[in-house]
Amino acid sequence: xxxxxxxxxxxxxxxxxxxxxxxxxxxxxxxxxxxxxxxxxxxxxxxxxxxxxxxxxxxxxxxxxxxxxxxxxxxxxxxxxxxxxxxxxxxxxxxxxxxxxxxxxxxxxxxxxxxxxxxxxxxxxxxxxxxxxxxxxxxxxxxxxxxxxxxxxxxxxxxxxxxxxxxxxxxxxxxxxxxxxxxxxxxxxxxxxxxxxxxxxxxxxxxxxxxxxxxxxxxxxxxxxxxxxxxxxxxxxxxxxxxxxxxxxxxxxxxxxxxxxxxxxxxxxxxxxxxxxxxxxxxxxxxxxxxxxx
Amino acid sequence: xxxxxxxxxxxxxxxxxxxxxxxxxxxxxxxxxxxxxxxxxxxxxxxxxxxxxxxxxxxxxxxxxxxxxxxxxxxxxxxxxxxxxxxxxxxxxxxxxxxxxxxxxxxxxxxxxxxxxxxxxxxxxxxxxxxxxxxxxxxxxxxxxxxxxxxxxxxxxxxxxxxxxxxxxxxxxxxxxxxxxxxxxxxxxxxxxxxxxxxxxxxxxxxxxxxxxxxxxxxxxxxxxxxxxxxxxxxxxxxxxxxxxxxxxxxxxxxxxxxxxxxxxxxxxxxxxxxxxxxxxxxxxxxxxxxxxxxxxxxxxxxxxxxxxxxxxxxxxxxxxxxxxxxxxxxxxxxxxxxxxxxxxxxxxxxxxxx
Ligand SMILES: Nc1ncnc2c1ncn2[C@@H]1O[C@H](COP(=O)(O)OP(=O)(O)OP(=O)(O)O)[C@@H](O)[C@H]1O
Ligand SMILES: [Mg+2]
Numbered sequence: 001x002x003x004x005x006x007x008x009x010x011x012x013x014x015x016x017x018x019x020x021x022x023x024x025x026x027x028x029x030x031x032x033x034x035x036x037x038x039x040x041x042x043x044x045x046x047x048x049x050x051x052x053x054x055x056x057x058x059x060x061x062x063x064x065x066x067x068x069x070x071x072x073x074x075x076x077x078x079x080x081x082x083x084x085x086x087x088x089x090x091x092x093x094x095x096x097x098x099x100x101x102x103x104x105x106x107x108x109x110x111x112x113x114x115x116x117x118x119x120x121x122x123x124x125x126x127x128x129x130x131x132x133x134x135x136x137x138x139x140x141x142x143x144x145x146x147x148x149x150x151x152x153x154x155x156x157x158x159x160x161x162x163x164x165x166x167x168x169x170x171x172x173x174x175x176x177x178x179x180x181x182x183x184x185x186x187x188x189x190x191x192x193x194x195x196x197x198x199x200x201x202x203x204x205x206x207x208x209x210x211x212x213x214x215x216x217x218x219x220x221x222x223x224x225x226x227x228x229x230x231x232x233x234x235x236x237x238x239x240x241x242x243x244x245x246x247x248x249x250x251x252x253x254x255x256x257x258x259x260x261x262x263x264x265x266x267x268x269x270x271x272x273x274x275x276x277x278x279x280x281x282x283x284x285x286x287x288x289x290x291x292x293x294x
Numbered sequence: 295x296x297x298x299x300x301x302x303x304x305x306x307x308x309x310x311x312x313x314x315x316x317x318x319x320x321x322x323x324x325x326x327x328x329x330x331x332x333x334x335x336x337x338x339x340x341x342x343x344x345x346x347x348x349x350x351x352x353x354x355x356x357x358x359x360x361x362x363x364x365x366x367x368x369x370x371x372x373x374x375x376x377x378x379x380x381x382x383x384x385x386x387x388x389x390x391x392x393x394x395x396x397x398x399x400x401x402x403x404x405x406x407x408x409x410x411x412x413x414x415x416x417x418x419x420x421x422x423x424x425x426x427x428x429x430x431x432x433x434x435x436x437x438x439x440x441x442x443x444x445x446x447x448x449x450x451x452x453x454x455x456x457x458x459x460x461x462x463x464x465x466x467x468x469x470x471x472x473x474x475x476x477x478x479x480x481x482x483x484x485x486x487x488x489x490x491x492x493x494x495x496x497x498x499x500x501x502x503x504x505x506x507x508x509x510x511x512x513x514x515x516x517x518x519x520x521x522x523x524x525x526x527x528x529x530x531x532x533x534x535x536x537x538x539x540x541x542x543x544x545x546x547x548x549x550x551x552x553x554x555x556x557x558x559x560x561x562x563x564x565x566x567x568x569x570x571x572x573x574x575x576x577x578x579x580x581x582x583x584x585x586x587x588x589x590x591x592x593x594x595x596x597x598x599x600x601x602x603x604x605x606x607x608x609x610x611x612x613x614x615x616x617x618x619x620x621x622x623x624x625x626x627x628x629x630x631x632x633x634x635x636x637x638x639x640x641x642x643x644x645x646x647x648x649x
Contacts, residue, residue, distance in 0.1 A: 191385035197372040198350055198379045200450060201402040206373075209402070213389045 036266035044260035054267035073251070073268070077275065080248040083162070084230035087169040088223045091177035094170070095222070099178065099185040114182075117175050125172065129239040132168055133159065136240070160242030168236040173229070177222040184218020220284055231276050248272055296364065297325035298486050299349070299454060304358035306344055318344040319355070320510035326454070326486050331477065333497040334490045336507035337533070342490045345507075346456045349488070351375050363453060378447040380457040384439050386431040392442050393418070393427030399450035417445040420479065437468045444476075448483060455480075457489045461496065473500055494534045498522060506530050522580075524644055531578050531646065538581065538618050539646075544573045551640050558614035560591055563640035576646040581606070581621040583642045586628060590637035593618070598628055609634060 039051035053061070058073045102113050120128060135141045138155040146152045158164050188211065196206040234249030241247070248268065255265030306319040318341040326332050334342045347353035349360065351372035360367040367375060378399070387395050394401070397414040405413075418424050421441040431439055440460060447455055457476075461469045477500050480487050491497055497504050498518045506513045506521065506529075514526045525531035531539060542554035542562055552569040554562045554577065562577050569575070586607070593609040596617060600606075605628055607620045612633075620636065628634060
């Protein structure tokens with residue numbers, strides 16, 4: 001009886017959240033899934049008949065009438081995945097040592113640092129990316145300095161290259177990697193680190209066998225939080241990437257806003273979601289197994 | 295025979311967050327021989343943990359030397375010292391199985407898996423945990439975790455094992471059981487133990503020698519009996535066991551006995567050994583050194599606590615002065631308000647020079 005009452009109360013309490021997620025999250029997802037199977041309308045929108053070439057196009061099947069074999073979409077998907085993976089690796093390499101350093105600061109400086117890390121959120125992403133544009137362009141800050149110091153004799157072509165896109169994504173994603181990493185590092189049991197050294201493990205062994213596995217939840221958390229928005233990111237490549245920096249997110253954006261091919265955009269979105277989920281599940285499971293977390 | 299561990303004039307000063315300087319080790323010298331069970335005993339903050347950490351290499355000394363088996367330890371990192379530690383918090387690796395925890399020292403030393411497994415099984419057997427190797431530390435009880443920490447620390451056969459209040463988290467029964475087991479284990483392993491505790495009873499029952507510390511300094515080193523019966527000063531006397539400290543003036547010397555009196559006029563007899571009349575000293579009597587009988591110091595019972603076969607009695611001498619604590623056989627009639635007489639054996643009275 002009491003148990004039943006409790007579950008009723010719980011149900012009532014959870015109803016608003018369930019309703020909200022149902023309407024604003026699940027429903028749009030279903031619409032996208034449905035649209036991805038329908039025929040594109042001539043001027044945007046959809047026609048209510050089944051059409052399998054949306055997915056066919058992505059995987060390079062041609063419908064024989066409008067299309068020829070085009071692996072371009074798979075290439076862009078692959079590029080997006082590698083850019084995202086690279087972003088994860090670079091932010092991790094940058095943030096991991098810093099997290100250790102910050103966790104050893106005294107209370108006041110630590111607070112200052114954590115505030116600085118969240119500072120970018122107070123300023124629009126677009127504005128910050130345009131600042132990078134000004135830094136990277138041939139007559140920008142970076143090239144001016146490098147030319148002035150004589151390190152280079154001609155301006156570097158960084159802007160509108162894949163490097164600029166990755167650089168921009170690393171910049172945008174650093175706080176997202178840093179915060180979960182810092183939480184894990186700050187929670188590290190110092191006694192266990194000492195126990196490891198006490199038992200004869202040198203610093204490298206201690207790092208690999210104790211520190212790394214113990215901070216793994218933070219690393220995985222940071223990697224997931226950085227990887228997902230990176231794969232679908234379209235703002236950074238829009239501002240800093242040229243044709244070679246085009247990512248799958250830009251493609252989706254184009255389908256909905258300029259090409260007006262909603263079903264194809266929907267199919268791309270579904271594929272991104274499937275690939276991201278698979279990649280994450282496989283890598284998280286493997287990382288846990290390797291480190292003995294199981 | 296030279297000692298296994300020699301510590302000479304070890305000093306370590308911390309700068310406290312409040313800006314002061316604190317001498318956690320203030321000239322500590324100590325020898326520990328092979329296969330000896332030495333206990334560090336002292337109030338909180340007296341530097342016990344700091345001393346252990348200096349031995350294991352996690353704390354560097356400002357000055358002084360440490361030698362282990364004749365070799366200087368200065369500058370040697372923790373992982374190169376043949377010393378292992380049982381941490382107070384156990385510090386088990388939560389992401390590893392019990393077996394991997396226990397075998398860790400061998401794993402990092404590069405011992406082959408098969409040999410390692412055999413030794414792990416043996417070590418688990420030794421601490422009474424056979425068959426639990428596949429569990430994670432989180433799936434063990436407090437006492438079992440304690441045993442894992444112990445097995446992990448002894449598997450590499452260190453010359454010296456450091457134990458920082460390893461039993462403080464256990465309940466009383468388990469604690470007493472572990473005390474016995476630890477002592478037995480130490481004997482069978484032939485490893486020297488340095489054991490830190492707050493608990494003087496634990497120190498008395500387990501140690502070959504006790505080191506009493508206060509504020510970064512060693513107050514007294516001695517066997518449990520030595521420390522208990524012949525404390526060097528008031529601090530040691532009060533820290534180890536229940537004590538009646540009675541400042542007295544020597545009245546007269548009578549052969550092998552001296553007669554002394556407290557300011558209130560309570561009479562005590564002490565060993566004469568070199569006492570002169572008029573001298574002011576402090577007499578140390580343990581509660582069990584008094585007997586309740588027909589003659590002796592007249593006193594009123596203010597409270598009697600039943601201990602089983604014994605009574606713990608608080609008595610107020612009729613002459614005045616502080617209350618005395620007495621452990622006596624449970625006898626009828628000893629209850630609050632009753633009048634009793636306290637007698638004592640003069641030979642069992644320990645005398646501190648200062649009054
Ligand atoms: N890293 C440090 N920085 C500043 N002061 C310290 C540091 N480590 C220890 N101390 C101080 O040194 C003194 C000795 O500490 P220690 O931990 O050795 O005491 P302890 O005898 O082990 O006490 P307990 O019985 O409570 O464990 C304490 O006053 C402590 O506050
Ligand atoms: Mg301590």
